[in-house]
Amino acid sequence: MFSPQTEAKIDALIAKYPYKRSAILPIIHLAQLEQGKVTEEAIHYIADRLDLEPVEVYEVVTFYSMYFMEEIGKYHLQVCRTLSCMLCGAEEITAHLEKKLGIKPGQVTPDGRFRLSEVECLGSCATAPVMQVNFDYYENLTPEKVDEILKNLP
Amino acid sequence: MTETVKIKVDGRELEAPKGKLLIEVCLENGIDIPNFCYYPDLTPQAACRMCLVRIERMPKLATSCTVQVQDGMVVTTQSEEVLEARKGMLDLILGNHPLDCPICDKGGQCELQDQVFAHGTVYGRYEVKKNDTREWRLSPFIAYDPQRCVRCYRCIRVCDEVMDVHALGRIFRGAKEVIGPYGIDKGYSLDCEQCGYCVEVCPVGALLSVDSRFRSRPWDMRETITTCQHCADGCQMRLGTRGSQYVRVASKDLKGINGEFLCIKGRYGSSYISSEERLDNPYLRKDGKLVEVGWEEAIKYVAARLKAISAEDRDAVAVLGSPRLTNEAAFALASFARKGLKTSNYGQIADVDLTRFFANLTAPLATHAEVKKAETIFMLGGDPTENNPLSAMVIRYAVRKNGARLLMVNSRRTKIARRQAEMFLHIRRGAEPAVLAALIDSDENAARYAELAKVKPEQLRRLGKAISDSKRLLVVIGPEVNGATLEVAARFAALLKSDSREVKYLILPPYNNSVGTLDMGLRPNGHELKSLFGTKIKALYLAGSNPVEQYGNSWKEALSKLDLLVVADLFMTETAQLADVVFPVNSFAELDGTYTNAVGQVQRVNRALEGTGRTRPDWMIINMLAKEMGLEFGARGSAASIFRDIASEIPAYSGISYDRLRKEWAIQTERKISTTAEQPDALLSALKGEIAKIDLSLDLDREPVRQGSGLFRLGTLTSRVAVMREAFKAKEQVEEATGVR
Amino acid sequence: MAETKILTARFDLPNSTSIDTYLKTGGYQALEKALKMTQEEIIEEVKKSALRGRGGAGFPTGLKWSFVPRSSPKPKYLVCNADESEPGTCKDRYLMEKDPHQLIEGMIISAYAIGANLSFIYIRGEYWYLIAVLEKAIEEARARGYLGKNILGSKFELDIIVHPGAGAYICGEETALLESLEGKRGHPRIKPPFPAVVGLYGCPTLVNNVETLSAVPHIILKGGDWYRQLGTEKSGGTKMFSLSGHVNRPGNYEVRMGYPLMQLINEEGGGIRDGKKLKAVIPGGSSVPIINAEEAARCNLDYESCQSVGTMLASGGVIVMDETTDIFETTFNLIKFYKHESCGWCTPCREGTDWLVKLFKKIKSGSGTQADLELIERLCVNIEGRSHCPLGEAAVLPITSAMKRFPEDFTKRVRKTLPVLQPA
Secondary structure, three states: OOOHHHHHHHHHHHHHOOOHHHHHHHHHHHHHHHHOOOOHHHHHHHHHHOOOOHHHHHHHHHHOOOOOOOOOOOEEEEEEOOHHHHHOOHHHHHHHHHHHHOOOOOOEOOOOOEEEEEEOOOOOHHHOOOEEEOOEEEOOOOHHHHHHHHHHOO | OOOEEEEEEOOEEEEEEOOOEHHHHHHHOOOOOOOOOOOOOOOOOOOOOOOEEEEOOOOOOEEOOOOEOOOOOEEEOOOHHHHHHHHHHHHHHHHHOOOOHHHOOOOOOOHHHHHHHHHOOOOOOOOOOOOOOOOEEEEOOEEEOOOOOOOOOHHHHHHHHHOOOOOOEEEOOHHHOEEEOOOHHHOOOOOOOOOOHHHHHOOOOOEEEHHHOOOOOHHHOEEEEEEOOOOOOOOEEEEEEEOOEEEEEEOOOOOOOOOOOOOHHHHHOOHHHHOOOOOOOOEEEEOOEEEEOOHHHHHHHHHHHHHHHHHHOHHHEEEEEOOOOOHHHHHHHHHHHHHHHOOOOEEEOOOOOOHHHHOOOOOOEOOHHHHHOOOEEEEEOOOHHHHOHHHHHHHHHHHHHHOOEEEEEEOOEOHHHHHOOOEEEEOOOOOHHHHHHHHHOOHHHHHHHHHHHOOOHHHHHHHHHHHHHOOEEEEEEOOOOOHHHHHHHHHHHHHHOEOOEEEEEEEOOOOOOHHHHHHOOOOOOHHHHHOOEOOOEOEEEEEOOOHHHHHOHHHHHHHHOOOEEEEEEOOOOOOHHHOOEEEEEOOHHHOOEEEEOOOOEEEEEOOOOOOOOOOEOHHHHHHHHHHHHOOOOOOOOOHHHHHHHHHHHOHHHOOOOHHHHHHHOEEEOOOOOOOOOOOHHHHHHHHHHHHHOOOOOOOOOOOEOOOOOOOOOOOOOHHHOHHHHHHHHHHHHHHHHHOOO | OOOOOOOOOOOOOOOOOOHHHHHHOOOOHHHHHHOOOOHHHHHHHHHHHOOEOOOOOOOEHHHHHHOOOOOOOOOOEEEEEEOOOOOOOOHHHHHHHHOHHHHHHHHHHHHHHHOOOEEEEEEOHHHHHHHHHHHHHHHHHHHOOOOEOOHHHOOOOEEEEEEEOOOOHHHHOHHHHHHHHOOOOOOOOOOOOOOOOOOHHHOOEEEEEHHHHHHHHHHHHHOHHHHHHHOOOOOOOEEEEEEEEOEOOOEEEEEEOOEEHHHHHHHHOOOEHHHOOEEEEEEOEOOOOOEEHHHHHOOEEOHHHHHHOOOOOOOOEEEEEEOOOOHHHHHHHHHHHHHHHOOOOOHHHHHHHHHHHHHHHHHHOOOOEHHHHHHHHHHHHHHOOOOOOHHHHHHHHHHHHHHHHOHHHHHOOOEOOOOOOOOO
């Protein structure tokens, strides 16, 4: 199902907790990291590994906002929209990205390179506005900085 | 004993056991507390917030469905503040509700309607668009409307906690949350036991049975409480009919042995009563073809033929009933054969000879309510999840609620074995006598029995230890335990009973009236009589059985050797097609009577439909025949009077009457219990023959039992039920897709 | 006055995350001291410190510890709540990023005090990069004998599992966090029973915030009395405040409890941006009532003073808004957040936040009326105090406080309506 490295990590996670169901969140993260989204196969696989019904995994996947069952794209641009960032110009950053990439929040560029999302507070309020590209934080943003960041992404 | 506490609700002093939920105390004392998410026996949720009350010394309004009563608690349920809060919740719930009551099946039986009606105007003046959502299909038979849903999660909890199926979940988050199976947004169906319990407990019209949708408004339907005719558990149900047609089966608010539980067959498996295929006139074979005739012609023909054959040899006429007949029909049939025809060849077609069990019984039968309270359950065979779903439910209840120890011996890895059993001995097929012997015999022979059963001697020892450690033991015996093993199983309790240990039995027979028809005198000798067809036996009157469909060619061949075959049934079955005469009978919905369930409880079958007037109850056909033949057997003109005869002639039924049944619902018959002290050696020698039959070449059956393998099996009745056919088809598709069979 | 760096003392040191830096600056001395104390003595010291939960609820920490039944035969667990998601709050992130050993030492001491042998750091999934930082520190601590079996020869045993969340504000609520940690959806549980008695896997569990646990080594090392005198009588110690919004120098500042709010804004924060005037402050993260400039001037950063001006200290996320700010917009921004984060469990929060967003949208579009404002007020009444967990309350307080203190920002957006006939 997954690469040997991921499988090994999953095995280790299941062994780590007193009850294996606890490992579900980190395992879904790993599955999504490897496959670019949470696939149906992954849900069945995780259900099997944790002795759960598929719907019990599905309930969890659909609850947490970091999991996606559709393609995320290579770079997930997550602009914080909550108050501190808004006060410091988050709307301008989102508008800039929309214009630059030609997509709205929730959409993926046709080449699958970028997905744009507006997300809730990222815990970076004192360095607002902020954006996460996949797991990396980019802080104190300006439209110019955003251009620079996108340009430097491999 | 639990401590009793005093509380004050709206100025009224109440007493209640300490720790009981406040809402339950209030409801039991006639203090109405509105609620959606509260449901007896299910985990409290505190989700709907309808049951908010004011409790002194608590900072906020409290949910009475989660608060346990404490001594001195002072509660207000009727103040302005509380009513205001309830109205507020209704306001929020109605905000997104489509208010489409006029086309909602639940209209008139809806808890939300009732609450809004009770609380008067709510404020909702939202001039903003509702969150429109489309209706989902959770399965071919269940429709889900998220806009009507109040998110009380009763459905999810019955599925998780009562059914242990876990097919439903909360999908998505917050205002977008819906109830559904895995992949609801991808169009996937529920993969479950299809019991429909989720539909039953839904307080509103969010979950509805597609099968009965738009067929009738609740108030336009007549509901008759009757007994299910599928398995031997004998669940009570409300049969909803409109005009001459079946509409639906429901179980809401029932106080019978099953509460609100029903399985797929109970809930959906009765629609055949309005099937187009129902026989409506007698059929007589003319020139090799069955043609419709009037009753008079058919009765005259059969009477004349039976009379002629009987005149030659009384025993040449055989009468066979079925474990599906009512007690009244079975009693009439047996009396007709014994006293009228005076033949010794009568009985029924059955695979398990329960007479061996009842003749040797050494402990009483446990009711389902008693099973719930069991402390240790020893199951020898049986798969109640698939074949006796109520029994399975109460066994699960005992484990879930009371932490009962479940000790299971089975040749198959059943669902209960996988999920509830504390100890599971997976044995070789047919090795039940060896396990029983091991429990009776001394330890030195454990190794031999272990080898026979293909388990470890240590497992047998642990099982024996757990049984001897028990205080209240329930012995459950599956239908695969037969012959001498069944007899010993019935005698087994005599060894275990003691002052400090109570023992009771639960058997799992296959049909709804397996026990009752036996009591009425229809011995399970059908297969033996079959061998006499064409030789000793020339004519057969067969009521309610379809052996050709059940057992195939051997019966077909045997039946063809008869000079006269008369079949009384609902449909032109595979067996009826071979008959010389076919009588159309009333279905269970069209007659009065009683069934006796597996635990020996007599329950009423109540007439819900008039029928066409051209079909007859089985007992009435017998009366007509006897009259035509000039035979006297004590015929009676109504089911009630037949039952009076039953009560006076059959000791176990003495004292039971329709009157009492109306008040008491289910009355347990008293079985003769042998009190003779048993010698282990006697039991062991009785088992010897059975042990010798164990086939050592058989390996363990490693196939897990598929969900629905027994529940969705199509028989004579269920193949005429659309929902059952769809469930069967869906199951086949799943099996094909997953490769599991 | 200025910053009082206790928790943040090592933040500016080179290699502040390494155990060597930590040990050189007094690290793990508190643990050595604690392991020689009895459990009661530790709890007593924490009680003396007047330390209160830094996650937002402000419950007295020592008291919370004392609720854990140490005689219970069940295993006990310690869970560090690092699901920092309260808008305006970003302090725990830096406590973990800059000084993970301080947290680990605090956890070991706390676990020892309640008799836990396994503990968890439940960290929000977005802080993915911190997992490596924490796990490295845990490995270092284990290699030096501070974690694992027989810690410093005391026979006490502890392990720490770093557990990522996956995007759910509600998991900051301690019972939702436990559900999530058990591998389920993060729906809050019914209380009582409280986690101290029935928590993770049904066992006694102590849940404490990162900042709370990070303060523990200092309290043990220097004493509860010393810690308490750093702050006010009832609110002991120092606290980190995340200063954000319209200030010249946003950032995390550690000050003594009772520090004047305006001083934090003007001195640490360098005043309002672009020389503008102050309009409003949310002093304790988005869930607390908003206050105006006049109230801010009277507000000190401690629990009691905040309460006296009608707000709360909570998580210490100070969001500053200048005179150009439209309070309708900021309130709308927050109610969208709460709608997104409502777990959906209970009627008032699930339905109420959804309707609030719709009504705000309507007003923003220009078609709102006075009746819509009244409906918003009625919705707030319907939610407040009636929801299953504090999220419902948290969603309402920013609205009611904003409408009360800045009514003109709302009324100027709606048309007057004729009185509507009330239903009988």
